[in-house]
Each structure stands twice: as C-alpha cells, then as structure tokens.
Amino acid sequence: EDQVTQSPEALRLQEGESSSLNCSYTVSGLRGLFWYRQDPGKGPEFLFTLYSAGEEKEKERLKATLTKKESFLHITAPKPEDSATYLCAVQANDGGTSYGKLTFGQGTILTVHP
Amino acid sequence: GAGVSQTPSNKVTEKGKYVELRCDPISGHTALYWYRQSLGQGPEFLIYFQGTGAADDSGLPNDRFFAVRPEGSVSTLKIQRTERGDSAVYLCASSLYGGSTDTQYFGPGTRLTVL
Numbered sequence: 547e548d549q550v551t552q553s554p555e556a557l558r559l560q561e562g563e564s565s566s567l568n569c570s571y572t573v574s575g576l577r578g579l580f581w582y583r584q585d586p587g588k589g590p591e592f593l594f595t596l597y598s599a600g601e602e603k604e605k606e607r608l609k610a611t612l613t614k615k616e617s618f619l620h621i622t623a624p625k626p627e628d629s630a631t632y633l634c635a636v637q638a639n640d641g642g643t644s645y646g647k648l649t650f651g652q653g654t655i656l657t658v659h660p
Numbered sequence: 661g662a663g664v665s666q667t668p669s670n671k672v673t674e675k676g677k678y679v680e681l682r683c684d685p686i687s688g689h690t691a692l693y694w695y696r697q698s699l700g701q702g703p704e705f706l707i708y709f710q711g712t713g714a715a716d717d718s719g720l721p722n723d724r725f726f727a728v729r730p731e732g733s734v735s736t737l738k739i740q741r742t743e744r745g746d747s748a749v750y751l752c753a754s755s756l757y758g759g760s761t762d763t764q765y766f767g768p769g770t771r772l773t774v775l
Contacts, residue, residue, distance in 0.1 A: 550702075578761035589664070589751055589766035590703065597761065633702050637761055646693055646758055647716060650702030 548573045548638050552651035559624055559658050567619040567654045569634030577637040579617050580648060581610050584631045593632075624658045631655050662686065664767035666752050672773045673742055681737040681770045683752030689765075691758025692735050694727055695751040697769070703751055709735060710758045742774045 549572045559565055571579065578597050582590035594603045596612040603610050607628065609620040619632055635648040665684040673679050685692050691710055695703035705719040709729045717727075724742075729735040739746055749771050753764040 580764075582766075587768075589753075589768045592763055592765060595761055595763065635702070646691055646708030646710075646755070646762075646764075647705045647719070648693075648695075648703070648764065649705065650695075652700065652702050 548636060548649040550634055550636055550649055550651035552632075552634055552654050554654060555652070556655040557657070559621075559656070561625055561658055561660050562623045564620070564622045564624070566621070567632055567656070569617040569619070569651055570615060571617070571634075571636045572615075573636050573638040573649075575639030577639045579612055580635045580637070581608075581617070581619055582633040582635065584633055584653070590633055621656070624656075626658050626660050629656055629658045664752055664754050664765055666750075666767040666770050668770060669768065670771045670773075672775065674775050675742060675744060677742050677774075679739050679742060679772065681739075681750050681772070683735045683737070683754075683767060685733065685735070685752070685754030686765060689754035689756050690732070691755045691762065691764075692729060693753040693755075693764055694735070694737050695753065695766075697749045697751055699748075706737070708758070715758070739772075742772075744774050747772055747774045 551570045553568045581593040584590045594610040599614045631653040633653045635650040667682045694706040697703045708716040712732045724740045727737045749769040751769045753766045755762040
C-alpha cells in the first residue's frame, strides 16, 4: 500500500529564517511526486511535480528536490504570506488503471512570523 | 480563466438524509476526481472519471457513495443515508487528459456537516 509521511506536522519560522519540509514515501513504483499548498478554507494549489530522483524545481522562495525515498521542500527567506499547509502526494505506477489516484500525506502547517 | 467550481460551499444535513454535491471542472478537462479531506488530514482519493466513465472508484468507502458524470463535464457526488462520520470537506479536481502525472487542479471544496 502506498504511504506518504510528512514531517514536521507543524513548523514555526521567523521571517527570513530558511528551513525544509520533509516528505517520505513508499510506493511500488513512482510515477510522480506532487507538492501542493493549501490555505485555510481553500482547495490545494499546485506547486510542483517531480518525476525522478535527482530532479529539482524552483518557484520564487520554494525549491523542491527528490530522492528515491523522500522529497524536500526548501523555503528560502520565507515571508508571512508563505504561511499555509504544504501537502505532498504521490502517484504510483501500479500497472493498473489508477493513473489518476494521488495519495497524500497529512501535510505540514507552516507559520511564518513577521 | 475559470477554475474548478463546487456547489454548495457548505452543506448541513441530518443523519440519514440524502445529499448531492456538484463539481464543475475546468472547461476542456477530460478527467475529474473526487477526494475527501477530514480535519488535519490530507485529501483521500474517492473516484476518478475519464470522460463519462469511472476509471477508478476504489476509494469509495461503501455503497452509500455514488458519483456520476453523464455528459463528461459536470459531476455529482451522491451520498445516501448520511452518517456523522461522513462529515468532511469534499474536494473535486480536474485535469486536462487524465494521463500519468497530469496536473490536478482543485476546487474550493464543499464542507459537509452531518448532525
């Protein structure tokens, strides 16, 4: 069974204090790993897709990296507006028809204080 | 452009009642997904449509849950004989092709409360 575990559950940072969020995963075969941001009362907002170990993607203050067992979301010099829940999800290559199914972690709640 | 929309935004019902939740995907997207998110948890997959047909309904928890997409656009998630444990935010997402690693774009969700 596919599993995704995110850590820490919650992270408090001061503005400008860089840090990383972790996403550990267990899948039969990885098609893709996705990062989403979710603000309170809203649906998840797509950030990145990573396909293979060693891949990196960047967007503004965010950088996502991927290894064979985990992914990291690095936040450089965060601002209060980066406060949100960050969700990691995997899509498995199970040889079946579940091309659409994403398995999500529980999320990391990030709070950035000014 | 317009994103995924869901109606109603909030639904309060009594235990045992029937509810319908509606999802309007992004125009031109052939794939549509339903997820359920409980407080403090990540979304949990329910069902995936490719066009009008359900390609994967393995996440539906039991036969009280049913979803349709008769014309390959709007979808309705139907829940019969609601239970308090059904209370959650129901999220809908759509993607262009529904193929491998196709990006899923989410709507704002419907918050269902069963009293």
